[in-house]
Amino acid sequence: MTNLASTTDTPAAAVLTETDDGAARLHRNLFIAIAAVLVVAPFVAYPVFVMKVLCFALFALAFNLLLGYGGLLSFGHAAYFGMASYVSAYTAKNWGLTPELAILLGTAVAAVLGTVFGALAIRRQGIYFAMITLALAQMVFFFSLQTPRFTGGEDGIQAVPRGKLFGLVSLADDRVLYWLVAAIFMGGLLLIYRIIHSPFGQVCKAIRDNEPRAISLGYRANQYKLMVFVLSATLAGLAGATKAIVFQLASLTDVYWTMSGEVVLMTLVGGLGTVFGPIVGAIVIVAMQNYLATLGAWVTVVQGVVFVVCVLLFREGIVGVIAKAIKKPL
């Protein structure tokens, strides 16, 4: 089988399938800790930076849902992230939608796109799957480039109004907007956690680990795969749509293939197939990009080195290593 997370080299994933009460308790405490960090964060760190981390963390979580639990490596997740960000920016700016509606609409479009692309891509597996998702995403990129009426071409959609939440609360202040973003992130995280531990999630894992066996047990593997693909695309869309409101901007960067590469990197660094890994990965990578910005082209080199080192020596990722050390799934 060509399933990434199912190899014996990712013990984190293997450990995860064991359920025990200790793990559940640990996870509950971790959620409380994350919530606490979210409350304190805007007072300690720069809120815009924290919001950026949260958007990318949600994006990475969504990606990990597909790779870590569906066993499908998509190299085109930028398409859903970016398209949702365009739709959300466009509707907020040109239709005057309130931010929550703009984000919802963006997310919905990502879901539709995910359904269409997913149906095409799950026809193949492994490396082919990765390349097909990449090529499909590239089509979205060209579409975005060539419809400046909608996307603003290479200028992107600029000066997107943050607007008023439910038409009431102005989000112009970073601190106010932060709570919305934190709520969306927390909601997304809990949803993903729920999906993974639902019967649906269990079946997905079974398919990831041994597809023929799952099929022989009567599960329609392709339907499950499509479903997890759509869920992942939708949540990636939610992250992209939120990002558009935070930065008041949607641009080609969000749909370019390097964005798809970045989300793979975040997940890999944090820990494939771990619930909390992508969050850690997103923090590391976004912080790295932020603080290394003065280094110029070295950022790419450093990213590449991180990629290579992770693949060669550190396949469990940061959280995976911790999970192994404390012998509990994270």
Added chain:
Amino acid sequence: MKLKAILATTALAALMASPALAQQISVKAGVLNDRSGLYADLSGEGSVIAARMAVEDFKAAEKGIKVEIVSADHQNKPDVGSTIARQWYDQDGVDLILDVPTSSVALAVSQITKEKNKILINSGAGTSDLTGKACSPNTIHWTYDTYALAQGTGGAMVKAGGDTWFFMTADYAFGHALERDTSAVVTKAGGKVLGTVRTPFPGTDFSSFLLQAQASKAKVIGLANAGGDLINSVKQASEFGITQGGQKLAGLLTFISDVHALGLQAAQGLVLTESFYWDRDDQTRAWSERFAKLNGGKKPSMVQAGVYSGLLHYLKAVEATKGKDAATVMAKMKEMPTEDPIFGKGSIRINGRKLHDMYLYEVKKPSESKGPWDYYKQIAVLSGEQAFQPLSESECPLVKK
């Protein structure tokens, strides 16, 4: 090494001078540009060097102004650029941002600068929207814009007899804008546009489009593209013998770094407009000589020269107003005429458009060139009034009509 020495001496001078002055103003300038991508050679570290030279030439320390320069790479991504700009303004106490090539990033940073009431002196970006419909009371657009390039290349070429045009346009908004502006100028000057082809962006092979351009028999082929697209199309035009066939190539957004990348063999005969060329007169030569020493022998681009000139003018305004309040300084900058050794005399309009002469150049043949970086011969000069968009046509809300 030399750079460090200079920095050390300025810092030392600042240290010694400071107690003597009652009022010390400290200014933090951020050079935000592309340090790793397509525009790294024409802006990048060179712009930072130019900014340091401005501080040095202004003798800021002696005048009681302490200037700190920070820099960052926006990777040509608007989201990266706007994050850095926000953080600089909110957290790091940056007072003004300089350079910012790539139109999308420039527009985003201009927006944030307005929101935070700071100052943006843009040198690297081309879009004339910065002083048009997206203009801001906090933004000055210094070096060039697409409108001026179109006036220079389009207008002057028609006057010189190049009255039939064929456009090869990179299929994205910026390419379309270049084509639209230039064809308007060409038609107005009495020329005719015979055809246009939209090339996929970014593109590698342009031979097919070049054949179409050749078949059109137009006297001038307008290249409404930039960076890698421009280099590929010029390189292949030379391969297909387009210029030998009597057709002229006009680069609508071409920098000296592009010509350097092409080499004269491929680039010869290319016509282009710039606002600065290092070999224009004694003053530009002297300045560029100093610059090149600090920049590994590379001569300055107009964008880097613009960063120098812009920061110099800003510092003059800070000195004159004895403060760094954005509104006051901006008012002073627009009120004072500009003057410096490299752009000469000029002024800044109400919409933030800086005016100076623009020059039409033709790239020399390899036989005409006396050495490295000896690339251009001047064909025509346009005054600032001729080159830049008249205020009466401006869509900028700051312009009262």
Added chain:
Amino acid sequence: MFELLGIPPQALFGQVLLGLINGSFYAILSLGLAVIFGLLNIINFTHGAQYMMGAFVAWMCLNYLGINYWVALVLAPIIVGATGIAIERLLLKRIAHLDHLYGLLLTFGLALIIQGLFRNQYGSSGLPYAIPPQLAGGQNLGFMFLPNYRAWVIVASLVVCLGTWFLIEKTKLGAYLRAATENPTLTQAFGINVPLLVTLTYGFGVALAAFAGVLAAPIYSVNPNMGGDLIIVVFAVVVIGGMGSIMGAIVTGFSLGLIEGLTKVFYPEAAATVIFIIMVLVLLVKPAGLFGRPA
């Protein structure tokens, strides 16, 4: 029907020829990918960077050592191929037992590193590289002006592609290679040094990419990003072809170049997308690709 959208048949013929020339680059690159994929089961994401390295090595040969184009055409693939061998020995070997997707991720990281290093050293604007004097100028074919260099590109790439095909399908070495692809363990048991074969294959695939890079240097902009976008198109070519056969990669490469070339005449805006559209269509009808074996 002869004058389609105002394009006379002669001009059309010229465009077909140009399309084929572009297709030669797709063919060499997808061939390299196919050779590597066949034995290593790795999608070599570094391929674009190695293509770029080929062009840069040619430039370095000329500017630092005064070595001309013709020598560089042989030398650059050897040098870049050697770096490929080093990559295989030092890095890829270590993850050979893992899921093949890790190979994709590793080579993606390597591509970032290589591109970043070249960008630091040489900037992004590109470097000049002239057409070799022997091939300057061109022939007037009546319907078009064909630069000599383009003619050379198509000849050189055809020779290399067919040579590779011959090597793999018709020689003893090729037979070992095909055997190792089918069943490495059994082949090893017959006393054939499979790990060495794997290393050499990767080196050879990389050398093909570098060869394409040298071919491209005089006509395309030599800059660190030259392979980055191209590689995505080549991936699509590979998906369409199906990577089942060497000939498949060659034929698909040339024909997609041709289709892209024609699109440039009739609907230039779509020229960048047409390959991806074809890819989707092919996937709908034949998920394994045109020449691929069903999984």
